[in-house]
Structure formats: structure tokens, C-alpha cells
Amino acid sequence: MPLTGLMDRLDDTLPLAARPYGLLPARARELGGDVFETRLLLQKTTCMTGADAARLFYDQDLFVRAGAAPRRLRLTLFGEGGVQALDGERHRARKRLFMSLMTPDARDELRDISARLWREAIERWRGRRQVVLYDEVSELLCEAACAWTGVPVTVRQLPAVTGLLTALIEAPAAVGPRYLRGRAARRLADRWAAAHITRARGRPGQGRALDEIAAYRDTDGRLLPPDVAGVELLNVLRPTVAVARFAVFSAMALHGNPQWRHRLAAEDDPEPLEAFVQEVRRFYPFFPMVAARAARDFAWRGHRFPKGRRVLLDLHGTNHDPRLWERPEQFRPERFAGRDPDPYAMIPQGGGDHYEGHRCPGEWITEDLMKTSVTALTRWMSYSVPAQDLRISPRRAPAIPNSRFVITQVAEPAPSVQKVHRVR
Incomplete structure (x- = not known):
């Protein structure tokens, strides 16, 4: 047997790197269940997929996050000491900090900032030969996030800050230069964020997220070290910039669905927009999986979970599980008409409860920013989509089309959609 074939039988590291979104559900189907055991980096790992697996995975009596994220994620995407690696009361207290930033008034403010920046960007794009949407929206959302959190960033600094944050997002599953850029960006971003925390502690608070994080006291009553508080500040900024992928x-x-473009441009009804945004989140690949460790020995569906075992939950495969979704490989926003997503079946940003569990606290602002983006694309501008490479590589995580979506001929929308609408 060739060496690569032998390694594939012993360890799934290389196959998973080649198919980050497809390997786990495919193996589960082959084995006829929702849970199976493999090896990653020669370490025994249990993989799970489906809504029942998600319910189990987010049981905090059975799973912990401390030590679960692979080192390369901590050195790029997450940083050290942040909320993702906490458990118990420390996690609940830290999570309350993040959820306190998600009030209706705060979300309205971020929507208003992003809507203003979208309109300003559209003005700049007129007359340009082409616009690379991913790059432009990443910078737009970085500016919005900094303004919203109270982090001062000048026009000259904005491209560099955006570059740091996007490098963190790009790096975890990468190899070679892209991963090394992410490592270097993490070091720079940590120093930059810690410096903002230190400066915020030396002046009167202004009620912004930066001030709330700088003033937060851990369960021992002490301020977080500046580097840890900086990690939490980045945990607000970085996911906001990541919404550019969803845009x-x-x-x-x-x-690809012009009937939906026409419908969203013509109707002033929030329900189709809500359904469209949810289907984008379900259909397209975002982050493929999340990790935890078994908190104690237990068994589920005939599989033993020894204490300390690393467990992966398949996010993308659950969002495409044919047992949960009719024709999951088709883009069908109507599946969400009049339906609230199940918190364990619809898990692009994790499952369970926002307040008590490990579901992403920024999920609501993700939806808000996506609605603003869709409204801008359908009501505030017209544009052409030239021939380009819109394929999404199955090897790249987090995913993005190869061309990063190029548009041309940006102009005023058609007269029938030039009304100003409030983004809901």
C-alpha cells in the first residue's frame, strides 16, 4: 500500500485538510451514524454531525472548551485567554459581557453606521473600472466595527487594521505563507489591541465596547490583564469583519437567483429579507467545525467518550443534513418562511443558547449586517457582474469564491427602487 494510503487509514489529518467541509458528513454517512472515531495529528478524535449531536455537544455537563482548540487556532484566530476557551462560571460571566453589547440600541447603532458606510462606499465605487467586493466590504466593516466599539482608527490606518483582522480569519486552516502571515498578524493585533485597552483605562469611559471590555472584572474581581482584554476586544472586531464573507x-x-434579487428590490417586507439571509447562512460554507473535550467519561449511541477526548462537531454538514433540510443542496430561502431556525439544526455560528452556552454572541449582528448588505446590493445600487471565477475551493476554510466577487458599472439603482428604506 502506498505510504499516503496507509496514512489515510491511520490518520485523517491530510484528508480533512483536503475536504474541510465534506469529509466529516461523508464519513458519517459511510459508517451509517452520527458519530465516529478517527485520528487527527495521530490523536484519537471523535467526530459528530447532525442536530442530535449538536444538542449533546452543547451540554456543558458533558463537554468543556479548555484545551480543545488546536494550537494553530489559538495562535491565529482565537488568541490566548479569550472566552472561547473558558468553562463554568468564568465562561458565563465573560459571555454576559459580550451579550451586554448586543442590546437593541447598540445593534441599531451598528446598523446605522454600516448603512452610512455602505452609501459612502457606493459613491466611491461609481466610475471605477471594477470593485472587488470582498476587499471593499472587509474594510467597510472594519471601519464600522472600530467606530462602534470606540477604537480610534484613521483613514490611513484602516487598510492595515483590516489586513491584520482578515489575516487572523484566513490563517487557521491554511498552510505555508497564509498561515505564517496569520501568526505574525496575531502578534501585531494582540499588541495593538492591548495598547488600546491600556489607553482606555487611563481616561474616562465613553460607554463603548472598548470601555466595557477595559473595565470588565473577572470572577476574582480583578481587571483582565491588558493582553487578555485585548483578545476579547479582537473577539468583537474580528467576527464583525468576517461578515464580509457572508456579504x-x-x-x-x-x-445566481435573480428572481430573489428582483423580489427583494421590489418588496418592502422584512420577511423575505429575513428568509434570504438565513438561507445564505445555511447554504454557503463558513467555518466547517468546532471543537470541545469530553468533561467526563460517558457513552452516546454506543460510542464511548473518555474524559479529555477531543470532539469535533460538524457545522456545515449539519446545515446540509438531508434529515433536517429538504433538498439541502438547493438554495431555497422559502424554507425559512414563517419559521424560526432550530438552534441545533441551524448552526453556522454554533448551536444552543446565546447567553449560557458557546453559541456566537455576535450572531444577531451578523444577521443585521447581512440585511444591510443585501439591502445595499438590491436597493441602493445597480451593478454588473462580469465573467470571473466564482468557484469556491473545497480545500479552503473559511471559504470564499476565487475571484472574491468582482462587480463593475456601479451606478444609481433603477428609479423604481430609489426609495429610502429602513433596514430591519
Whole structure:
């Protein structure tokens, strides 16, 4: 047997790197269940998929996050000491900090900032030969996130800050230069964020997220060290910039489903927009999986979970599980008409409860920013989509179309959609 074939039988590291979104559900189907055991980096790992697996995975009596994320994620995407690696009361207290930033008034403010920046960007794009949507929206959302959190960033600094944050997002599953850029960006971003925390502690608070994080006291009553508080500040900024991927996927969905583009441009009804945004989140690949460790020995569906075992939950495969979704490989926003997503079946940003569990606290602002993006693309501008490579590589995680979605001929929308609408 060739060496690569032997390694594939012993360890799934290389196959998973080649198919980050497809390997886990495919193996589960082959084995006829929702859970199976493999090896990653020669370490025994249990993999799970499906809504029942998600319910189990987010049981905090059975799973912990401390030590679960692979080292390369901590050195790029997450940083050290942040909320993702906490458990118990420390996690609940830290999570309350993040959820306190998600009030209706705060979300309205971020929507208003992003809507203003979208309109300003559209003005700049007129007359340009082409616009690479992913790059432009990443910078737009970085500016919005910094303004919203109270982090001062000048026009000259904005491209560099955006570059740092996007490098963190790009790096975890990468190899070679892209991963090394992410490692270097993490070091720079940590120093930059810690410096903002230190400066915020030396002046009167202004009620922004930066001030709330700088003033937060851990369960021992002490302020977080500046580097840890900086990690939490980045945990607000970085995911906001990551929404640029969903903005691009929204543009792809509008391009591939022109009937929805026409409908969203013509109707002033929030329900179709809500359904469209949810289907974009379900359909397109975002982050493929999340990790935890078994908190104690237990068994589920005939599989033993020894204490300390690393467990992966398949996010993308659950969002495409044919047992949960009719024709999951088709883009069908109508599946969400009048339906609230199941918190364990619809898990692009994790499952369970926002307040008590490990579901992403920024999920609501993700939806808000996506609605603003879709409204901008359908109501505030017209544009052409030239021939380009819109394929999404199955090897790249997090995913993005190869061309990053290029648009041309940006102009005023058609007269029938030039009304100003409030983004809901």
C-alpha cells in the first residue's frame, strides 16, 4: 500500500485538510451514524454531525472548551485567554459581557453606521473600472466595527487594521505563507489591541465596547490583564469583519437567483429579507467545525467518550443534513418562511443558547449586517457582474469564491427602487 494510503487509514489529518467541509458528513454517512472515531495529528478524535449531536455537544455537563482548540487556532484566530476557551462560571460571566453589547440600541447603532458606510462606499465605487467586493466590504466593516466599539482608527490606518483582522480569519486552516502571515498578524493585533485597552483605562469611559471590555472584572474581581482584554476586544472586531464573507455569499446568491434579487428590490417586507439571509447562512460554507473535550467519561449511541477526548462537531454538514433540510443542496430561502431556525439544526455560528452556552454572541449582528448588505446590493445600487471565477475551493476554510466577487458599472439603482428604506 502506498505510504499516503496507509496514512489515510491511520490518520485523517491530510484528508480533512483536503475536504474541510465534506469529509466529516461523508464519513458519517459511510459508517451509517452520527458519530465516529478517527485520528487527527495521530490523536484519537471523535467526530459528530447532525442536530442530535449538536444538542449533546452543547451540554456543558458533558463537554468543556479548555484545551480543545488546536494550537494553530489559538495562535491565529482565537488568541490566548479569550472566552472561547473558558468553562463554568468564568465562561458565563465573560459571555454576559459580550451579550451586554448586543442590546437593541447598540445593534441599531451598528446598523446605522454600516448603512452610512455602505452609501459612502457606493459613491466611491461609481466610475471605477471594477470593485472587488470582498476587499471593499472587509474594510467597510472594519471601519464600522472600530467606530462602534470606540477604537480610534484613521483613514490611513484602516487598510492595515483590516489586513491584520482578515489575516487572523484566513490563517487557521491554511498552510505555508497564509498561515505564517496569520501568526505574525496575531502578534501585531494582540499588541495593538492591548495598547488600546491600556489607553482606555487611563481616561474616562465613553460607554463603548472598548470601555466595557477595559473595565470588565473577572470572577476574582480583578481587571483582565491588558493582553487578555485585548483578545476579547479582537473577539468583537474580528467576527464583525468576517461578515464580509457572508456579504459576498449574499451577492453570489443574488447573482445566481435573480428572481430573489428582483423580489427583494421590489418588496418592502422584512420577511423575505429575513428568509434570504438565513438561507445564505445555511447554504454557503463558513467555518466547517468546532471543537470541545469530553468533561467526563460517558457513552452516546454506543460510542464511548473518555474524559479529555477531543470532539469535533460538524457545522456545515449539519446545515446540509438531508434529515433536517429538504433538498439541502438547493438554495431555497422559502424554507425559512414563517419559521424560526432550530438552534441545533441551524448552526453556522454554533448551536444552543446565546447567553449560557458557546453559541456566537455576535450572531444577531451578523444577521443585521447581512440585511444591510443585501439591502445595499438590491436597493441602493445597480451593478454588473462580469465573467470571473466564482468557484469556491473545497480545500479552503473559511471559504470564499476565487475571484472574491468582482462587480463593475456601479451606478444609481433603477428609479423604481430609489426609495429610502429602513433596514430591519
